[in-house]
Amino acid sequence: MxxxxxxxxxxxxxxxxxxxxxxxxxxxxxxxxxxxxxxxxxxxxxxxxxxxxxxxxxxxxxxxxxxxxxxxxxxxxxxxxxxxxxxxxxxxxxxxxxxxxxxxxxxxxxxxxxxxxxxxxxxxxxxxxxxxxxxxxxxxxxxxxxxxxxxxxxxxxxxxxxxxxxxxxxxxxxxxxxxxxxxxxxxxxxxxxxTAQPSFITKLGDSQWQVKELILLLPLMLYGFLFGKAYHWLIKKLKRHLRKLSMPLIGKILIGAAAIFGIAVFAPSLLFSGQHAMHLVVDMGMKLPALVLIGLSLIKLLFLEVCLETGWTGGDIFPITFASILQGFAFAQFLPGYDPLFVVLVVSLSLAVTLLGKEWLAGIFISLFFPLKLWPVALILIFILQWLGKKVKVEDAHAEN
Known part of the structure; x- marks a missing residue:
C-alpha cells in the first residue's frame, strides 16, 4: 500500500x-x-x-x-x-x-x-x-x-x-x-x-512615512472608493445602452481592434495589460503632470472595458492595478509635503479594491508593489474597505426593495 x-x-x-x-x-x-x-x-x-x-x-x-x-x-x-x-x-x-x-x-x-x-x-x-x-x-x-x-x-x-x-x-x-x-x-x-525572467511585482521605491500622513488616510481612501463606485455606475449605464444595439461578432471584434490601434498610435505605453510597463510607472509618475496621469488612468480603464466588451477577453487585475497606481502618483503630486508612496498606496489600493470588488485579493496584490513599512497601512485600509463595501451593498439592497 x-x-x-x-x-x-x-x-x-x-x-x-x-x-x-x-x-x-x-x-x-x-x-x-x-x-x-x-x-x-x-x-x-x-x-x-x-x-x-x-x-x-x-x-x-x-x-x-x-x-x-x-x-x-x-x-x-x-x-x-x-x-x-x-x-x-x-x-x-x-x-x-x-x-x-x-x-x-x-x-x-x-x-x-x-x-x-x-x-x-x-x-x-x-x-x-x-x-x-x-x-x-x-x-x-x-x-x-x-x-x-x-x-x-x-x-x-x-x-x-x-x-x-x-x-x-x-x-x-x-x-x-x-x-x-x-x-x-x-x-x-x-x-x-x-531563464532570468523579471518578476511580475515591481517595487515602486522606499517610504519614510510618519504619523502626520495618517491624516490623509480617510480622505484619500474615500476618493478611491467614491471614484470606483462612480466609475462602476457610469460603465454599467453605458453597457446597458450599448447592449441594446444588435451588433454581429465580427463588428465587435473589429471595434476592439480599432481601439487597440488607437492606443498603439497615440498612447503606446497603455498597450497590453500593464504588467510589462509596471517598471516604467515610477518614471511616468514623476515626469508627467498630474492631470495627464489621471487622464491616462481613465483611458487605461476604458481601454480595458472596450476590450472585454468586444470579445478581446482577458484578466482585469493588472490593467486596474496599473491605472490605480497612475492615479496614486497624480495625487502624490497634489500633496508634495507628504510621503509620496503613502499617498500612492492609499489611492491605488482603495481604487483597485473598489473596482475589482475583492478586498483581500486586490489589497494584498497592490501591497506587494510597496515596501514592508506600508503594509500595516494597507491592512487597515483593507479592513475599512471591506466594512464599507458591505455597508454600501446592504444600503443598495434596501434601496432596490
Missing part, C-alpha cells in the same frame, strides 16, 4: 510539474510574441502606422475566426470556478484552445491581463490531474502488470485514462493536493529564475 501511495505521489509530482511548465511556456510565448510583433518588427519595418493597422486587422480576423469556430473563449478563472461550484468538475477537454486564443489576444496588444485565462487553464488542468490520479489509483493492480511505456501512456495521455467520480465521492487527500500545488508553484518559480 505504501508503494502504491508513493507511485501516486510521484505521478502527481510529474503532472503538477507539467502544469507549471505549460503556464511557464504560455508566459514565455506571450513575451516573445509581443516583443517580436511590437518591438522587433514594429520598429524595423517601414510605415509603422500602416504595419500596426494591418497587424490588428489580420489579428482581429483571426480572433473572429477562432471565436466563431470554438465559441466564447478564452475561458477565465471566474467562469471555471462557477462551473466547478455548480458541477463539481469542469470541462477541460479543449483547454488548449482557450490558451491559444488568449495568447493571440495578448500578443496583439489588448488591454487585458494574462492572469484570468492562465489561472482558468491551471484550474482546468488541475481537475484533469485529479481525474488522472483517480484512474491510476483505481487501476493500480492493472498498471503493475503493464510495461513502462504503457504506464507512461496512461499517465500522460491528455484525453484518455481519466476517472471522474460523482460529487458525493469526491475528496482528494488534502495533503496530497497541497503537495501538488506547492510543487507546481516551485517548478514555475524555478523555471522563471533559471
Amino acid at each position: 505504501k508503494k502504491q501511495n508513493l507511485i501516486i505521489l510521484l505521478s502527481g509530482f510529474c503532472l503538477s510539474s507539467l502544469i507549471a511548465l505549460i503556464a511557464f511556456l504560455f508566459l514565455m510565448a506571450e513575451k516573445f510574441g509581443s516583443h517580436l510583433l511590437w518591438e522587433s518588427w514594429g520598429h524595423s519595418l517601414p510605415f509603422p502606422i500602416l504595419y500596426k493597422g494591418l497587424l490588428l486587422l489580420i489579428g482581429g480576423l483571426l480572433v473572429f475566426a477562432f471565436k466563431r469556430k470554438w465559441g466564447s473563449l478564452p475561458r477565465t478563472s471566474h467562469e471555471l470556478m462557477e462551473e466547478l461550484k455548480e458541477h463539481q468538475t469542469v470541462n477541460y477537454r479543449h483547454t488548449w484552445r482557450s490558451l491559444l486564443l488568449a495568447l493571440i489576444i495578448l500578443v496583439l496588444g489588448a488591454g487585458v491581463g494574462p492572469e484570468a485565462p492562465l489561472l482558468g487553464a491551471v484550474i482546468a488542468y488541475s481537475i484533469w490531474q485529479a481525474d488522472k490520479l483517480r484512474y491510476l489509483e483505481a487501476n493500480a493492480e492493472q498498471l503493475k502488470q503493464g510495461t513502462l511505456k504503457d504506464r507512461l501512456v496512461r499517465l500522460l495521455h491528455p484525453s484518455q485514462y481519466l476517472l471522474t467520480y460523482p460529487a458525493s465521492q469526491k475528496g482528494t487527500d488534502k495533503k496530497k493536493r497541497l503537495f501538488f500545488i506547492i510543487n507546481g508553484l516551485i517548478i514555475f518559480v524555478l523555471l522563471m529564475r533559471m
Whole structure:
C-alpha cells in the first residue's frame, strides 16, 4: 500500500510539474510574441502606422475566426470556478484552445491581463490531474502488470485514462493536493529564475512615512472608493445602452481592434495589460503632470472595458492595478509635503479594491508593489474597505426593495 501511495505521489509530482511548465511556456510565448510583433518588427519595418493597422486587422480576423469556430473563449478563472461550484468538475477537454486564443489576444496588444485565462487553464488542468490520479489509483493492480511505456501512456495521455467520480465521492487527500500545488508553484518559480525572467511585482521605491500622513488616510481612501463606485455606475449605464444595439461578432471584434490601434498610435505605453510597463510607472509618475496621469488612468480603464466588451477577453487585475497606481502618483503630486508612496498606496489600493470588488485579493496584490513599512497601512485600509463595501451593498439592497 505504501508503494502504491508513493507511485501516486510521484505521478502527481510529474503532472503538477507539467502544469507549471505549460503556464511557464504560455508566459514565455506571450513575451516573445509581443516583443517580436511590437518591438522587433514594429520598429524595423517601414510605415509603422500602416504595419500596426494591418497587424490588428489580420489579428482581429483571426480572433473572429477562432471565436466563431470554438465559441466564447478564452475561458477565465471566474467562469471555471462557477462551473466547478455548480458541477463539481469542469470541462477541460479543449483547454488548449482557450490558451491559444488568449495568447493571440495578448500578443496583439489588448488591454487585458494574462492572469484570468492562465489561472482558468491551471484550474482546468488541475481537475484533469485529479481525474488522472483517480484512474491510476483505481487501476493500480492493472498498471503493475503493464510495461513502462504503457504506464507512461496512461499517465500522460491528455484525453484518455481519466476517472471522474460523482460529487458525493469526491475528496482528494488534502495533503496530497497541497503537495501538488506547492510543487507546481516551485517548478514555475524555478523555471522563471533559471531563464532570468523579471518578476511580475515591481517595487515602486522606499517610504519614510510618519504619523502626520495618517491624516490623509480617510480622505484619500474615500476618493478611491467614491471614484470606483462612480466609475462602476457610469460603465454599467453605458453597457446597458450599448447592449441594446444588435451588433454581429465580427463588428465587435473589429471595434476592439480599432481601439487597440488607437492606443498603439497615440498612447503606446497603455498597450497590453500593464504588467510589462509596471517598471516604467515610477518614471511616468514623476515626469508627467498630474492631470495627464489621471487622464491616462481613465483611458487605461476604458481601454480595458472596450476590450472585454468586444470579445478581446482577458484578466482585469493588472490593467486596474496599473491605472490605480497612475492615479496614486497624480495625487502624490497634489500633496508634495507628504510621503509620496503613502499617498500612492492609499489611492491605488482603495481604487483597485473598489473596482475589482475583492478586498483581500486586490489589497494584498497592490501591497506587494510597496515596501514592508506600508503594509500595516494597507491592512487597515483593507479592513475599512471591506466594512464599507458591505455597508454600501446592504444600503443598495434596501434601496432596490
